[in-house]
Amino acid sequence: MSIDDLMQEAPAEQPSARRRTSGIDRALQILDYLQDEAHPATAYEIARGVGAPLSTIYVIVDDLVSKNMLSRAADGSIWLGHRLYHYGLSYARNLDLLSVATDEMRILANASGEVVQVCGRDGNDMVVLAMEEGPVHFQVAARIGTRSPLNWTASGRLLVGHLGAEERLAIYKATARPSPTGRAETDPQVLADCAGEAFRHKLSIQAGESNFSVACIAAPIIDRSGVCQATMSIVVPEGKVNQKDPDLIEMVKESAVRVEARLGWL
Secondary structure, three states, X not given: OOHHHHHHHOOOOOOOOOOOOOHHHHHHHHHHHHHHHOOOEOHHHHHHHHOOOHHHHHHHHHHHHHXXXXXXXXXXXXXXXXXXXXXXXXHHHHHHHHXXXXXXXXXXXXXXXXXXXXXEEEOOEEEEEEEEOOOOOOOOOOOOOOEEEHHHOHHHHHXXXXXXXXXXXXXXXXXXXXXXXXXXXXXXXXXXXXXXXXXXXXXXXXXXXXXXXXXXXXXXXXXXXXXXXXXXXXXXXXXXXXXXXXXXXXXXXXXXHHHHHHOOOO
C-alpha cells in the first residue's frame, strides 16, 4: 500500500467530528516532525510524535523512502531524503531570482519611465511574473500572471533560445499559433532560428505581434549553466522601440546583466 492508496481510502469529507487523516497529511506530518526534531528518528518515535498508528507510519515511510523523499540508515532510523534537498535548491534559486529581478525591474521602470516586466516560462507559455509601471503609465493588457504563447512575445523567444535547435523546433511545432493581430510568426523553423539568434545576441524585440501598436524589448537573465531563467522586458508604444534618449535597448540589457551579477551568475 502506498500514499496514493491511503488517499483513495480516506473520504474527502466526513460528517462526524473524527475525520481520517489523508496520506498526504500524514506524509507532511512525518516531514514536519523530522524537521522539528532536527535528527533521524525511528518509525516508532515518529508514530508516537505525530499521534498516528505505527502500521500507517510504516506504510508511508516505506513509500517515501522508495521515492527518495526520506532515507533509511542501516540502524533503521529515518531522515530527510536527498530529493527534498533538490526541491529546496530549486525553490531558493527561483525565490532569489524573482526577488533580485523585481528590485532591478523597479529601478529600470523609474529610470526609463516605461512599463517593465519580468517574465518566465511555464511549459508552453510565457508568464508575466512581476510588473512595474513607470511614470508614463502606458497601459498594457498583459498583467501579472498573464500567459501568452511562446511565439507571440519577445520574451518567449529568449526563454527557449538556450535550447538545442531540434528542441526549439519541436516546441514551436507543438505550440505556435496565430496571434490576435495576425502578425506573430507561426512557422516553427523560422521561430526556432529566431529564438536561437535572439539568445545569442541577448536581445529580442517584437512589435505589434500580440497587441496592436504595442512593442516589447526583452533581454535574457542567464544562469551559470547558460539557461535563460527569466527575462527583463520593457513594454512601450510601437513607435518607441528605436528611441535613443533614453536608449531603451541598452537599458534593458544592462538591467538583465545586473540581475545576473547580483545572483553571482556572471
